[in-house]
Amino acid sequence: MTPQELANLAHLRRARDLIDRDFARALDVPTMARKALMSPAHFSRQFRAAYGETPYSYLMTRRVERAMALLRGGMTVTDACMAVGCTSLGSFSSRFTELVGETPSAYRAREHSAVEAMPACVAKIRTRPARHSTGTAAGAQVSRIREAALTPAE
CATH class of the missing domain: 1.10.10 (Arc Repressor Mutant, subunit A)
Structure with a gap:
């Protein structure tokens, strides 16, 4: 170099x-x-x-990553959207769904006990948003694999 x-x-x-x-x-x-x-x-x-990725895409990924943590803590979708610097709830929700594979409301509503049991450094890596298509079988499989990795074994 x-x-x-x-x-x-x-x-x-x-x-x-x-x-x-x-x-x-x-x-x-x-x-x-x-x-x-x-x-x-x-x-x-x-x-x-x-x-x-583009600078704007990287910025939105960081915003969604922080919003995920706020939603796990119980913050409303609108408040999380504004707290991370987004001004349009619709654009935020679309990008969130694109990166996470589910809507912000669905993400907020589901159980996150596995993430809470992890050390913060591990939770940050395991919950990092990754762009994938939710409308395809591959996207659905990625979502199921990520979900299974976060669910404690019984």
């Missing part, structure tokens, strides 16, 4: 850290790009090449 490529990765990490830290703030690509010392278009291309 060239010194320039290493420097670009360091700048991209700064922008990713901004997203991780300030996900609830109003963040846009130009703001993230400034943190990475790049133009917005170049930043978007470089971010996707480095992390496999």
Whole structure:
């Protein structure tokens, strides 16, 4: 790797850290790009090449991840949506369903005792949202596998 490529990765990490830290703030690509010392278009291309998803997609994944924790704690869907920085309940619900495989209301309503019994570091990894299609057999199977992994053995 060239010194320039290493420097670009360091700048991209700064922008990713901004997203991780300030996900609830109003963040846009130009703001993230400034943190990475790049133009917005170049930043978007470089971010996707480095992390496999667009900056906005990464931001929404972090927001959904935090919303999952808030919903497990009993917060309402609307309050969780606003707490993580989303302004549209419809867009939030659509993205949540796309990433988690079920609606925020259904996620909030189901039992989460297995997650509560795990150490926080393990729960964070096991409950991290992963993009999958819920309308396909493969998507349904992924949901069942993830659910089985979180259900305690009897």
